[in-house]
Amino acid sequence: MLKVGIVGGTGYTGVELLRILSQHPGVRITAITSRKEAGLPVADMYPSLRGRVDLAFTTPDEARLAECDVVFFATPHGVAMAQARELLAAGVKIIDLAADFRLKDTAEFEKWYGMPHTCPDILGEAVYGLPELNREAIRGARIVGNPGCYPTSVQLGFAPLLRTPGLVDASHLIANCASGVSGAGRKAEVATLFSEAADNFKAYGVKGHRHGPEINQQLRAVAGHADVHCLFVPHLIPAIRGIHSTLYARLTPQGQEADLQKLFEDCYRGEPFVDVMPAGSAPETRSVRASNIVRIAVHRPMPDLAMVLVVEDNLTKGASGQAVQCMNLMCGLDETAGLMFVPVLP
Numbered sequence: 372m373l374k375v376g377i378v379g380g381t382g383y384t385g386v387e388l389l390r391i392l393s394q395h396p397g398v399r400i401t402a403i404t405s406r407k408e409a410g411l412p413v414a415d416m417y418p419s420l421r422g423r424v425d426l427a428f429t430t431p432d433e434a435r436l437a438e439c440d441v442v443f444f445a446t447p448h449g450v451a452m453a454q455a456r457e458l459l460a461a462g463v464k465i466i467d468l469a470a471d472f473r474l475k476d477t478a479e480f481e482k483w484y485g486m487p488h489t490c491p492d493i494l495g496e497a498v499y500g501l502p503e504l505n506r507e508a509i510r511g512a513r514i515v516g517n518p519g520c521y522p523t524s525v526q527l528g529f530a531p532l533l534r535t536p537g538l539v540d541a542s543h544l545i546a547n548c549a550s551g552v553s554g555a556g557r558k559a560e561v562a563t564l565f566s567e568a569a570d571n572f573k574a575y576g577v578k579g580h581r582h583g584p585e586i587n588q589q590l591r592a593v594a595g596h597a598d599v600h601c602l603f604v605p606h607l608i609p610a611i612r613g614i615h616s617t618l619y620a621r622l623t624p625q626g627q628e629a630d631l632q633k634l635f636e637d638c639y640r641g642e643p644f645v646d647v648m649p650a651g652s653a654p655e656t657r658s659v660r661a662s663n664i665v666r667i668a669v670h671r672p673m674p675d676l677a678m679v680l681v682v683e684d685n686l687t688k689g690a691s692g693q694a695v696q697c698m699n700l701m702c703g704l705d706e707t708a709g710l711m712f713v714p715v716l717p
């Protein structure tokens with residue numbers, strides 16, 4: 372059994388990790404931290420975990436975490452990089468759900484996250500944790516930067532169009548994405564009050580969002596060249612969970628000859644967590660609710676335009692489910708272990 376710790380267990384991604392890991396056949400949760408709730412039994416805060424998680428929150432002290440095989444950081448940006456060096460030295464594998472180990476350019480990181488990067492050497496070693504595009508590197512990793520929720524959907528939606536050179540004009544991609552409110556975390560904020568977010572729909576981060584550089588960095592890696600530019604516009608939807616991304620790419624004459632449905636089906640054949648839907652489909656966020664599945668539909672609404680619709684659960688495939696998928700790969704377990712749950716409806 373792997374001994375697993377979670378730093379930041381009271382947040383939404385932390386409790387989602389608990390939900391998944393408490394049913395995982397190869398894992399024993401040995402540490403779960405919160406500074407504010409230290410001493411409180413986990414099940415007192417989250418009755419959904421009564422009878423499943425028998426631990427109390429503790430402070431995130433290094434000695435207890437150093438005894439784990441794997442530690443997940445479900446914390447704000449900057450927390451994992453402060454503890455990564457000591458934990459790696461103790462032989463612990465690390466999966467950071469925040470952005471400390473996603474952007475390879477430290478100047479970009481500092482620009483978007485407003486803090487200096489304190490361990491560029493570890494950043495150099497860290498692997499970007501999107502298994503469908505980076506599986507072999509994740510298997511050998513000691514430290515993984517788990518992708519942002521929006522970037523997961525955008526990359527999986529655009530990848531089939533970018534992997535084959537010359538199908539689309541990669542310099543003008545558009546990603547219109549919408550997220551449920553749990554994407555903003557559990558902390559109190561005016562924008563996520565019920566009376567602000569319910570019965571409303573709006574774009575935000577229109578002048579630039581920190582997922583823009585992450586999306587572009589990774590799409591360039593998929594395409595294998597630097598001339599990739601994606602405009603990313605996030606929106607807030609009055610839902611708790613779920614991301615819906617509508618992606619547009621202009622097809623080249625070569626791309627207009629391609630069978631897009633077959634291209635997507637071939638790209639994701641055998642992938643346990645990517646469902647390419649039948650031609651003409653419009654996937655719904657509730658069809659992936661609380662599951663690790665991404666559903667994708669590809670359309671061609673104009674002769675020279677590809678439109679890709681992607682849905683995922685921001686807390687599962689967009690965060691904690693993906694992190695467990697990475698843990699399974701890093702630790703030599705079946706990639707799907709603990710993750711084959713069916714989406715919740717309604």
Ligand SMILES: NC(=O)C1=CN([C@@H]2O[C@H](COP(=O)(O)OP(=O)(O)OC[C@H]3O[C@@H](n4cnc5c(N)ncnc54)[C@H](OP(=O)(O)O)[C@@H]3O)[C@@H](O)[C@H]2O)C=CC1
Binds near residue numbers: 685
């Ligand atoms: N919500 C989502 O859909 C997604 C979130 N993410 C990322 O995952 C991370 C966690 O997100 P989320 O669960 O929503 O956040 P929340 O705000 O809901 O929870 C944050 C958790 O971190 C703990 N924490 C805060 N500051 C520190 C600190 N300095 N040291 C140790 N622990 C700390 C908090 O507990 P306490 O203060 O008591 O210690 C709390 O348990 C963030 O980086 C977020 O950007 C990524 C993908 C999707």
Ligand SMILES: CC(=O)N[C@@H](CCC(=O)OP(=O)(O)O)C(=O)O
Binds near residue numbers: 468
């Ligand atoms: C609805 C909402 O507010 N979503 C968050 C994205 C959450 C996430 O994945 O972001 P990071 O891990 O990169 O912080 C936002 O736009 O900031």
